[in-house]
Amino acid sequence: MRGIQRLFHNHQSNPRDMDQPLRIVIAKPGLDGHDRGAKVVARALRDAGHEVIYTGLRRTPEQIIETVRDEDAVLLGLSSLSGAHGHLFPRICETLREHNMGDVIVFGGGIIPEDDWPPLFEAGVRALFGPGTTSEEMVEFIATAVKRDDAGVGHGAGWHWNPSA
Amino acid sequence: MDAAKAGDRRALARLLSAIENGELHIQEPQRNDSDWKILAxxxxxxxxxxxxLDRLLHEWVDHGLRIAVLAVDPSSPRSGGALLGDRVRMQVVDDVERKDSVYVRSVATRKTSGSVPLVVREMAFCLLDVGWDKVVIETVGAGQSEVRCAAVADRIVLVEGPARGDGVQAEKAGLLELADAVIVNKSDLDGAQRHADELRESLHLGHEEAPEVHLVSALHGTGIADVASTLLSVEQSTRAGRARWRERLLSHHERQLLQHIKFELLLSKIEEGLMSFDEAYAELRNGNE
Known part of the structure; x- marks a missing residue:
């Protein structure tokens, strides 16, 4: 018992430990073999001080959710360049809610036409990043999202990232 | 804890995070058998x-075992972040027949790398406590904290490959003396057999009992079934045991120092030239007031 208390004390007194790294899963759902973008994002988030778990190519929604669950990830980033985002992203959001994982924050990126954005936000995706997005913007989104209490996918449609606002 | 014991994987993942963040402590569970529970x-x-490891997990799961994996990877010393990619190679987690018997968790060494081995140790205890049969710690054998993560385990298996230089290179890494068994992988490649021979020779130069050297190909599955069953009953070599206790004692000492309230303050004093290492160390050894 004393051990526990001392650790807590130390935790409080050392400001470096206050900002624990966030655990983020970067996933490639569906039949899409292009992961350069996902790897660049993974690297950028690592350089921002986060712990990034990359799933590898061609994962099913179930496999992705199992990874998020087992790794205790706070955020899930989905990358799609195949055009299947309209089906896969909402399906993943729905499966997260079904598995009682509504607190996970979902964001996406890749080649996603702006016309397709509203239904994805509706499904609970909190941000979409296209080509040309800076890593700073993504890092800022993450910092903002984790501070909000309505960013989890369980809150359904609602707040989403809007860089111009 | 109860939810994790009942098989709720999310609850288990959360428990492990709490240990990782230093918010929770787990005591070493009682053991009444001599089989190994934690393998590095x-x-x-x-x-x-x-x-x-993916191959071994397939075999062990088919033996009826439920196995948890802690895959330790280094954090970037500059940003503190980490890229954890070992999962990509674990096909067993996608295997519908076997995935319920396997749990894979990636662990980053984080900035305070000195306390990682003890964190990994407690995470392993936690996994055993909630009902996993065995825990495997997978770690790169480069760098002090990674070697010490391995020293947490009951048994240590060193994996080598061809084109790794001669046996002396393996000796230099300091891992050979910790190993209870050695596996030379990539037996399908040139030089694997020779490397295995060199390792055997190098191991037999010492006066102590030498660990067995196995030759396998994880890619083609050659020799895997044999090694999988041999490893389940591998004995702890006395020579490795001693080296392991040494590493454990050192990591315990290191954590005590790192946890000292004045650690950062003393570090700044040394940096500014206001204190010598000896003076700072003497103060650290006085313990937390």
Missing amino acids: LTGPPGVGKSCL
């Missing part, structure tokens, strides 16, 4: 540890 699979980068 270690070795240089690129020798095929993850791929080999």
